[in-house]
Amino acid sequence: MAPKTPIKNEPIDLSKQKGCTPERNPITPVKIIDRPQPDPWTPTANLKILVSAASPDMRDREKKKELFRPIENSEQSDTPDSLQYDIVDDSTVDEFEKQRPSRKQKSLGLLCQKFLARYPNYPLSTEKTTISLDEVASILGVERRRIYDIVNVLESLQLVSRVAKNQYCWHGRHNLSQTLKMLQDAGELQYGELMTSQHKEQDLEYKFGERKKAIIPDSQDRPLLDFSEPDCVSASANSRKDKSLRIMSQKFVMLFLVSKTKIVTLDIAAKILIEETQDTADHSKFKTKVRRLYDIANVLTSLGLIKKVHVTEERGRKPAFKWIGPVEFPENTDELRGHSPASNPLPETRRGACVQYQTSTAGKQRFTRHASFNSAQPCEATRRKTSSEPNSPRQERQACTVNSDENCSKMINLAAVCRQKIEEDTGNKACDTETVLSSAKKSNVTLPVSLLPVPGDSDFCVNPLPQAVFPVVQADVPSFSLPIGISSQASHPSMPAASKIENGKPTLVPNQPFLCFPSSSLFMLCGGLQENDMSEPLPTAGDLGSRSAEAQAPTVCQKRSSQKCSSPSAPGDDEEPAAKKQTLEHSDLPLSLVVPKKPESPKAESSPGSGCSAAVHLETNHLDLASPAAPETANKESTKPLDCQEQGKQSQKKDPDDPPPGNEHISKENANQPFQPQYLYVQPTAGLSSFNFLFSANQAPGAISLAANQMPPLSVPCVMVPSAALASFPLVPFTSPLSPVPDNSFSAAPSTNFSVSSLASTTPVFISTTAVVTPKVSPSPSADPQQPAHPALHLSPVLTRSCSAVKLDSPVCMGHPVTLLKLQQPSSAPLTPKSIRPAHHEAFFKTPGSLGDPVAWKKNEGTQTRNASSVQRRLEISSTSPD
């Protein structure tokens, strides 16, 4: 965060910037001496100098501002961002050069980040921060016009409110959840229908490659407007037309919130917005709308609410944005609902200038609750819930899902389209943008395992599995996003990731790296669990499934998928509940925790970082499993692969620190690390809903070794696949004979079931990569200064600890990543999996058969713990036996 603070800011913002500034004050003099121009004049002097130098015209205030500001900005911004002062100094000489900061340096997103860096995410209720547009503009060295762009978007989310001319009040994110909730509600109302109608159209459009204008009833717009207007209500509010940017921003956000996939393509959004606005959708209008959406998206990205992704379509890849902010607003929801989303919070905020705080207070409370909740319940609680009442949670989820589904059908369709493309792409390469796990047509045939498209692109940024939930954020949104994500996670229990089990799409387990595939086909997973996101889309893909025959078969399943969740099918359910209940993250943890319990020893510790523990278990399992596969992996250094993924994730998380959020970075990393890992499909037991586990082939080896030594933090990414699907595969044979006991009802899975089932029911065995939790930790640093505080608040100490612990624990992951990646990649290459798979499978299968400790499994039956243990045991057994 520090980076940005411009010189000028420091003085102003001393409180915040001091960190950076401190030097200056002292240094400044020195610098001045050394560098006459640099610091000293930068703030004021520069302007004066420039002004004097400048022609008289320059003097005109506006002109001056513009001229100077840019210069200042360039210098400042550049300096801070890249090198800060040093640069500045140098720059002084090369001012001109600096002036020419690349376009990126002037981007609205960057500007917004700078802007946001100046204010705390969660300001004390007591303190009101007023924002002077002129001041900010000068500080940031940009024209006022740019500030308007930012402020308008922020205002749409109630992060700020306009107090008076040129004066805005900074509210921070206290109200954000409420606002989002309101938007979500409003969005469902408006877009629910729209979505449905459009949805059809879109499908058609996409399918046929034709684009139609979506038809949307204007009437619906009204509501939105009204809704939004509250914000605008302010006296002048009515003045300007409707303040389209503000409204557009809200609508844009609504689309995300309503969308199941949480991915909205620009063109779709533009269409929708245009439609709402008017029927006419000239091409020019469309273009303009898109431009505006970019502006909004840049700000939202800076806020860590969305990230850029690409959706591959028939025609090609389309720019899209994925919502990475909080998805559910549980507590808030209640409150909000009580209040009636439409009217309240926002309006008040606006009017009262800073009245917002009331809201904010509520927000705080919420947060507090979460925090306590988290800390108190960490994993166990969650797990319990899950195990105890898997159903209920599911139901909730389902309910949500359903609604969203309907509303978002359109989005879903889009997603499906994307998936299809992705799949296709995947088939080809797998990487392009987002990859979706799809029942690959091709892959399926050949192998049980299909490769996930590897995200070569940063766009997709597949995040490492571990953090499945927010991986994305990390990836794309560097520091900022992470923090946010973290905070959001903490604050918002229900996170998106997990929540969507959805339609038979393969879904990632909320927090866990595992994917659940509704369909039976086997998959090769490469790298990123991140694809969680994709999972959602997949369902739609199911539709797409039509394309692939194989897919179709699964499709049926998929169709069920939604049902599945509700239905006994354990896996989905388990996931769902977790997601619903609270933050996905938590859910993840909990799950992992569960596992740990049994594991006892080392893992227990890790339990805090549920993910880690889980990972460990997994690893263990993997080891067992892997062992068979080992031969191949051995070469690679089996352990690494897993680690790599995790590490990669972690690293990514860490990376976030890097100023360049760089999707690029991420992408690179991802490309290298995560994706590579291939997974072996382990047929599980029938337990859950018949999930099968996939283990990364690559990983396995390493994992094994690790396991032997310790319970490495490594997480093994597992994919939960419906047993049914597996059944189809020859490989599958693996069902564990072990204990048939489905403790809970779930287990009852019709299929064979056994230990697995039990697992599924309560908690899945999912092992999350260790990373899961970790991200939180790492991310924060880089991100906004503000956020740090946040995270802390939200995250329960335990979590944090766990995270840290995990990280620490799994040095392997940390260190190896790169290496692993390399190794993995080669191996991981799409091709590899196939080849690998067979061997692994055999191994796996064998393993299970050999299962040494059936007894253990039986024991497992009882509780979640059982599950975990059972799983582990299985793994172990399998491993042992094979060996």
Place this chain on the structure above:
DNA sequence: CGCTCCCGCCATGCC
């Protein structure tokens, strides 16, 4: 070459 989206003209509306 197309995606992004910066830049700033200029309309709108209030004072």
Place this chain on the structure above:
DNA sequence: GGCATGGCGGGAGCG
């Protein structure tokens, strides 16, 4: 008329 807002789209940077 001046000023605050902010709609809008040309056109350039960038990959």
